[in-house]
Amino acid sequence: MNNALRATLAFSFMALALVGVGLYQSWALSLTILNLCIISSVMALGVNIQWGYAGLFNIGIMGFAALGGAAAMLVSTPPVANAWAAGGWNILFSAVGLIATIIVATLVYKNIPKGRLRSLAMIVVLVTGYLCTRYFFDPAVSAIESTDSAKTGFLGGLGLPIILSWPVGGLFAAGAAWVIGKVVLGLRSDYLAIATLGISEIVVAMLKNEDWLTRGVKNVNGLPRPVPYELQLQQSEWFTGLVEKLYANSLAGLEGAARSTVLKDALIEASSIFVKLCYAGLFATVLLIILTLCVLALNSPWGRMMRAIRDNETAAEAMGKDVTGRHLQVFILGSAICGIAGAMLTTLDGQLTPTSYIPLRFTFLIWVMVIVGGSGNNLGSILGGFLIWFVWTEAEPAGTWLMTFLTNWMPEGNAVKDHLIQGAQHMRLFLMGFILLLVMRFAPRGILPERHAH
């Protein structure tokens, strides 16, 4: 079976599965799953660029997605004037202090020859810089966090349209990737894995604890949307007209109160579906743009060079290719895509909840997507994103159902039975690990293998 046929079959199967959810569960659920499938696919594309094109092992996807999420919040929420008045200047001063420290430290490191003098100078610069920064930072934080802490207690954002945050999220993630890449690329491959794991834990810890910036575990709710609100739609005339046309069959022959009840239900259902469709449209556009760019890049001379480096680093280096430099480039690009996807996810949720960033969900699941879909193949990653996200969401009810069925013979209220049913949700982790190991062993090239058209 050739690849095109495989891809068509696989994607038709996915479409059928989503339609099936729509018919048997609900269309709103089906669209929710679709939206998350698209976002997962974007993340999987980002990882595929790093792993499939260059063999870089990044297990800090959660951190990059979280940076994207922070960007969504920082760009879209309106600034809190009181908090800025209370601690704005001090925060700015401490930021200046931090940047100045870094610049001076770099200058010292570069200009003084190696020796005791340099070590001493570095220590003096770093300690002074740290003290200066803390001098402004501490009062600023307590001032900001105490301004109306029940409602705000943070600086807020820029109050710009949330769509702008998607590229900003990409930039944030790219910045973090640059720092890590500079340090660990060129060393052994699993050092990158450990460093990315570390930075992602730190990013999430910052989101949870820096209340002055992100409100921490109090969450930032009600981020503005790029699409209309359900309530607006229900009250607008053109939408009511549209719904009356679409639901003409069920409305036919009804009069007065009966008609308005049916119409109201129809409006509620239709508005929620419409909003989800708008999101799906936006996300699909991003996915298509990124996919196009990826395909173009993969088939360009640059893509050939990347594959050559992946397949034989020593040979590529001997041909004069800058292996570490290319790795840095591709690592930044892939992380930026993960950042964009993270911003999209927060946009969809409408809130920033730092506690929702869990490595198993955001890092390792994405890896399963890439491997199962077929590493090195862009369409494969997208398919993996759809398939695995679908299995992941549907495995929870299915697992609970299966466990209830299997323990049917046990008496009601049995402690073992309750434990088994409650624990069923954890079995999907087990299932994901099992799928990953099976695919790696028996179909290491994934469902849609990489084409070899060098």
Place this chain on the structure above:
Amino acid sequence: MPETVDMLNALVLFTNFVLIPGVTYGSQLALGALGVTLIYAVLRFSNFAHGDIMAFGTMITILVTWWLQSVGVSLGPLPTALLALPFGIAATVLLCLFIDRYVYRYYRSQKSRPVTFVMASLGVMFMVNGLVRFIIGADDQRFFDGERFIIKAREFKKMTGLNEGLAIKTTQGLTVVIALVLVVFVFWFLQRTRSGKAMRAYSDNEDLSLLSGIDPDKVVRTTWIMAAALTAIAGVLYGLDKSFKPFTYFQLLLPIFAAAIVGGIGQPVGAIVGGYVIAFSEMIVTYPYKKFWNYLAPDEWQTSSLLQLLSTEYKFAVSFMILVIVLLVRPTGIFKGKVY
């Protein structure tokens, strides 16, 4: 110049809150890192399932402890978990050998790249994590019983007449003693026994060791058994000292790997030194020095601020920073590790 009493108070304070917890935590990390490093030295990959295998061993120990407690067996002042520990170790060893047989052995026979092994260890991590959560749940479990303290803070104060108390928990004493015994055993094993020498030879040069008739399967088996035992013990000691929660154990991966790399990955001595380096840096950086300072500083310099370099939530950042610094300055780690 502060008075002698104040200096003593400051010293006791520092010992109680930094030195003793640091030694304990360092020993736990060292045992964990020793397991990681052994696997790395012999099997040549970073085992990302380490934290979850640690959780698995601890879980079995907890279950057996509960059973022992329910039939009324106890060790008196010592925690019952010590009696259950051999079961935990046995179960962990079996699990590791099982995983090696059905997962890693195939990739060894294929001579796969290290990164494939790492990826497979991610799959194992997922499965073991799911299993642990399924069996014992995702919540916090405490399973310590017996005498809590070797030295109580109140008794210490009464004995010495100082303001500050010094407390040593039973678990802290146990951790340090067990870690010491294990470390001595591991080094004796590696240096003096035939199997240990075979392991080192295999780690140094695989082809040459095969030529001289070393059985690779036996070496791999020995390594897994040792690593699994160390892992289970480290997990149980950590759980006794703090508490058991599957997610915390997963997060321990970062300091453990940092310890192994900082010390020089593949080097047993390095793993131990690395464990203490990471543990003490975490403690020193996240300890609030307010009281300590106020004992030593003259009256006019007293402070009400916490004097904390970094809040405890960022202790992971400390191991990460040390990792980054070591990678920048000396990528092979303190004791030259295997970097290829």
